[in-house]
Amino acid sequence: MLHRTILAVALTSASAVHSQTNLPFTLDWRFEGPAAPYFAAIDNGNFAALDLNVTVAAGDGSLDAIPKVATGAFPVGMADINSLIKFLDQNPGAPVIGAMMIYDKPPFAIIGRRSLGIDDTPQSLEGKILGAPPPDGAWAQFPIFAAENDLDVSAITVEPVGFPTREPMLAEGNVAAITGFSFTSYLNTARLGVPEDDLVTLLMADHGVELYGNVVIVNTDYAEANPEVISNFLQGVAEGWAAAIADPEAVIPLLISRNPAADAELELRRLQLSIEDNVATEWVMENGFGIIDDARLATSLDQIATTYEFVNAPDASLYFTNAYLPEGGFSLAE
Incomplete structure (x- = not known):
């Protein structure tokens, strides 16, 4: 049984x-x-x-x-x-x-360093070097972000970077800001030793990108x-x-x-x-x-x-x- x-x-x-x-x-x-x-x-x-x-x-x-x-x-x-x-x-x-x-x-964002002249305004990107991987989703939306905030894109030097080198270049000061996902690039850069109070996140959704x-x-x-x-x-x-x-x-x-x-x-x-x-x-x-x-x-x-x-x-x-x-x-x- x-x-x-x-x-x-x-x-x-x-x-x-x-x-x-x-x-x-x-x-x-x-x-x-x-x-x-x-x-x-x-x-x-x-x-x-x-x-x-x-x-x-x-x-x-x-x-x-x-x-x-x-x-x-x-x-x-x-x-x-x-x-x-x-x-x-x-x-x-x-x-x-x-x-x-x-x-x-969306997590599309610009991650920058205050010590390199980036603040909480999109206009602070003008006159700076921006690191952006060509296939990056955030970089793909950057023209919308720029248009919504009347940025002078001719005043921004865009440096094509690879995904593996993006955050290291920001940490080393070779670029003042990078495009990326907010929760990825911010934390990856902080992990490389950049103090979090030196990092600023410009979430595109908070600056006109719908x-x-x-x-x-x-x-x-x-x-x-x-x-x-x-x-x-x-x-x-x-x-x-x-x-x-x-x-x-x-x-x-x-x-x-x-x-x-x-x-x-x-x-x-x-x-x-x-x-x-x-x-x-x-x-x-x-x-x-x-x-x-x-x-x-x-x-x-x-x-x-x-x-x-x-x-x-x-x-x-x-x-x-x-x-x-x-x-x-x-x-x-x-």
Whole structure:
């Protein structure tokens, strides 16, 4: 009788595991602090409770993640919505769309040193050397930032730099400022020994840039065939972010278990900065997590058009859908 009971339990467990939908998810970047919420959703059982077996893959930028989802190699992923907009303009009809806004404020920023003449005003960049990696997402938005703040770009010397040398050049004083993600370049420069009170962050979103940031993207063919899977996935993502916001320290070990070489203290700071500056914004806390403001998206399209020539007339409905979100989005309170 005991053997039959054990066998029945084993078969039931196997059936439960088998019933879960395997869902590979690609990030746009490496396993750093802001990736911890997705591991929290896995390890805390949020995805499993929704009958999902989610696996997370590291990425190498939005231009790497978007094609992975568009081709169906990954049904879901993470990418910068501005890169997605340009991708869809250049690849009309590609089966990919934004389905859940994560960064209400994008982390595009200028990181400068006060000792080298950079202060809290964009105009302080004039007459200085700005280090910018050509493929950098923040550098791609710099023309909008410059236009919104009436900067004399001819008075700014732009020094093309590589990603590995960007923060070292700022730390060594070879450039007065750099473009980058706020929570990445700031902390990486401080880690190189630059006192934090010597660093200034000019978040582009605080200086006239109305763009959105990273968004969960879905393959539209997969989503249309599996709408409940996508809705459940987005719910699990929201629960993971709610856990990270409630206790950032608790989710960092889940990240470190996937990236043992990472500095836990550094990644905690990175996660906290992303929460404060990009995710749990005043607008999100008042209106809901995951949704967008249609008027703001329209404004962002106008801003993109100031530096990018659309091949096709921009259409907001091609870039974001709330079809898989609850009305009013999610609450970030656990």
